[in-house]
Amino acid sequence: MVPIDRLDRGAGYRLRQRQRPLDTLTTNPTASTPGPGPGPGSGQDPTANPGDTSTTSDDTGGPVTEGPPTSGTTTTTTDDPTDGSSTDRTPCNRYIECVAVTNPGGLLDAQEDFGEASACWTGTPADAELCITACKAGLAQGHALAPDEPACFECASDDECDVGGGEACVEGNCEVPTPGAAVQPIGNTYCIECHVQGGSASGWFILTEDVAYDNIVNQPALGAPLLLVAPGDHQSSYLWHRVNGSHLEVGGSGPQMPPGAPLPQDVIDEIAACLDQGAPP
Known part of the structure; x- marks a missing residue:
């Protein structure tokens, strides 16, 4: 069994071992690196290269680029940015509270990864979802190790669970209750x-x-x-x-x-x- 003092090495640690969410936002993972253009001995006519561009002047005298854009252009994701205001941060707030009680030494790391000022809530909805998923995993680990600690309960009310999926908050856990479970x-x-x-x-x-x-x-x-x-x-x-x-x-x-x-x-x-x-x- 993982000792209580490693609770902060649950979701937050695993997320840090991977790439931080915002690290993926500046580069298009599907973009390819442009290959070398035709040169001497290539057997190609440089003027026939579809990747070539030429410039003309517009009415203002400024240069205008013609031809298809290069495939090596760095782009950003098309997801809309979010300030996190519409994101339910409850799982991450609970995870931080659990770490604060059970492993105070890991609190700063948890706040850095999932706190209000973290990159989780300044990127895209996909980034926020990644963090929420990681927080839920860490909170589940904390609740399993400290089941009687209210700060590590996965929920405090039904509305913190997937009500649409039939879940309810049963003794601190989000689960689909069987009839008569209560x-x-x-x-x-x-x-x-x-x-x-x-x-x-x-x-x-x-x-x-x-x-x-x-x-x-x-x-x-x-x-x-x-x-x-x-x-x-x-x-x-x-x-x-x-x-x-x-x-x-x-x-x-x-x-x-x-x-x-x-x-x-x-x-x-x-x-x-x-x-x-x-x-x-």
Whole structure:
């Protein structure tokens, strides 16, 4: 495993080992070097060389060049320059923050390569994209090595991920979540204190990650004519009614769960969505 003190040698180091983005902007990589013109012994008539140019005078008396341009002309890329104002620099900002926390000695290098004053944001959109890709790679390495360090999270909200591609921010990672992926963390946060071996609700069912699915999916509810979780139908799932506060309406009893502190409505809705999607493990 790469030690934490080499985080700055991730994306930034690899980019420095290659060519810096702007180094490629002054030369056309497809341009060819002009070959020698015809001379004595070449067997060609110099006057028939299509690469030759001649000059005439225009109406002002200035020289005018005629003939095709030489193939060795140095050109610049046709990409439009950008000042970076429309570029989302979030991945690079996060990478720099991660390096600052986990390897302060590499901070200056990270800022030089990807900071606000770096060449990443003064060139073309292609340059910026190259830097963003490199930052994402370095940030992924940092997150893998320091998964509990918030500064190294790949994201803090869904809008930092490829929402159009179905990604969401799940525990600091941009990934395509499986249906119900967020439900176990809900149980861990709100339910596990009681629904654990030896807990006050252990006589009802255990919700630890290793047994939660088998203990509640397609299992009969105690005290209500419903299944605890009926895959595909939250309205037929007693678990949902119990946290929603509608359990008395379906033949249940007791207080709303969790006792004394109902779940936020968005969390209740998230549970319903998971159940409607089939309550996958």
